[in-house]
Amino acid sequence: MLLAGAHPYHLIAELLVLNTCPRAHGAGYQHGDRQGCLTGTREAVLDEIESWAKDFDMSPVYWLNGLAGTGKSTIAQTTAEHLFADGLLGASFFCSCDFKDRGDLRLIFPTLSFQLAYRYPNFRSVLIPLLQSEPDIGHESLCSQMEKLIVNPLRETDISTVIVIDALDECTDDEPQSAILSVMGRLVEEIPKVKFFITGRPEPRIQSGFRLKLLRPLTNIFVLHMVKDSIINEDIHRFLKTQLLDLAHRFQLTEWPSDEHINLLCQRAAGLFVYAVATIKFLDHRAYSPEQRLNVILALPEHTTYEGVTQFKNKTTLDSLYTSILQTALEFGGEDPELVFKIQSVIGTVVLLVNPLSPPAIAELIGMEIKQVEMILTLVQSLLVLNEDPNSPVKPFHKSFPDFITDPSRCLNKRFHISPSAHHHELTMGCLRLMNGALKPNLLSLPDYALNQEVKDLPDRVKEHIFPALQYACRSWYHHLARIKKGEDITGVLDALKIFLNQKFLAWLEVVSVLGVTRDAAVALRELIQWFQEVCLCKL
């Protein structure tokens, strides 16, 4: 009886220790709203990956290399689902630049280790004493992270498993050669029973990472954009047909779409799955008939925009698709400069936020009315992930959209182009305005001398007093500030900063402390000092 009774407590104690391991939330394959591949598409590549994953004589690393919008993440999602079903998946990390923690290189290994510990009790029993003796391990160098959190426990427990890392290019990395790949090159051979499935765009950093002497012989590379056009077109065709028929069914359309339509769309997608997905999202709008909207797209001349510096394939019309979606969505705005400005404000915010926010929080942050923000978001909903629930966060539907709209050489229409520096400026002002307005000493009415952990209802108090927009402002103002470039008129920012530093600083520090991110406060001040020196005082 005693043993049986002791077990759950033991487990809870273990979970408490595991929870001290820093990690990115929601980075696993089962989170988020990614869809898997449509059944019957991408069969060849999925088969190849599956046979690689099951054959432990094959190379330990698999790199799925593909340009933006060729469907890497969807394949990674499907692969992870299949591997999980077969009991082979150990851990997965889907990098995303939309979320600060999922774009943080230093959280990859701790997160993977955390998931492995959940999955394998043996692994857990090795990891927990380590976390107890070295609580700061999550902040160590990548190399010692991988060695202590992944390699040593896996070697000791002799587990064979597959680890999936998706969209490595979406992590912020300053090294010329992907830091994570060079670390893996050094250590992967020590755990022969573990396989790594990695996807990423062929950026120079990642390409040179896989070319490293140590990693190259261990890696199997599949180049997604070099797959035969006929195979890809067939897959895209199948995808479009299924989705369009589904639309037709829901809108009760008959004899639509014609094969001609599908072929034309297929031709314009030119191998980019993201084109097909964006088109379907654009057509699926409650207020319009898909027939009308399809005609809008097909009426476009094939090249309205010059595909200059992009790394996309020559023939795609992705940029013109985005332009036309924006044009159609915003046509009723006409030339009213005020509305155009507001639309830019909202889209710029969604694109540049460090972590996605819900529509009401966005409204609060940029000082607009909720109704208006919701209206604008609905206009461009085909480019966003927008849920029915108004409190769920909004983010771009695919990374290629922010890439497009912030690049003046691709987004040629000035009405739509988002200048990052100007919008970071606006967001900084929003953050400072919110903080200067809402912060006050002892905002949470904590008792004197209390330690944070002694306040039992701290999470409730945080929820009550620190609303989402304020929490975002407190955690991210310096991120936006550091991206304001020289040349902007920063008088307003300096005025707001003066109030913040002279009157609100300690109140901000209180919030930072109760949120448990004191480390970030030091980072914030360092960034602020650097920004002062670069942007304000460069003449000194």
Add this chain to the structure above:
Amino acid sequence: MARDQQLLDTTRDYLHFITKFFEPINLSARHIYHSALELSPQTSIVQENYHCHPSQGLKPRVVCGLPSSWDQPVIIRGDHKSYTWSPCGQFFSVLGTTSIDVWDSLTLEKCSSLQLTEPNKGILDHSPNVLAYSPDGHSLATYDYSSKAINIWDTQTGGVIEKIGGRAINCSPSSVVWSLDGTIICTVYPGVSNIWDVYTHYIALGGSVSIHKLPSISKPFLLSRFSPKHSFYSKFEAPKHSFKS
């Protein structure tokens, strides 16, 4: 411009505040006022801006003993060629042109000054490792340019106890290293390393009485290390080296 500078100074002051009181701030939002602010230096900007905060009310106050400012970095000015910490971590020695000064890092006072016979102008600027404490901390080895020898100083008396090499060495080494037991010294030159027995002045390896020359290396290397028990010896190039402890 003046306002920008003011904001920058404020930010720097606040960064001191966070790093100095990281633990209390991290553990308790309330102790930002009760501990961190209360114990901040009197002249700090954070005290100036937040000292009489109404939220503090009637609380115990620190009335004396506060430092007047944040800890400042200590700057020792002069034309210094090299710099090293003693093994115990309390002292550091600075090699200048006319003397080697030994400082106490706790009191920040100069505790002794070893006078060089002639100005030590010949030390190359890229030779930061020509000053080395013996593992027991009693001796300090340095290269003396005028006599072209390795001098071993007694750190207690300030006198030279051994002179190794003499005219046999004709350029200044880039690095001087002790073995862990303090009986062997290695000097590193562009292309050559010499290994000396401190007491016999002869090379210990292989019983040879002449200077033992390791195979020539094409590039100069700046750092070298003995393995424990000094049976192995490693060297490597270090294009960037820092003087920080």
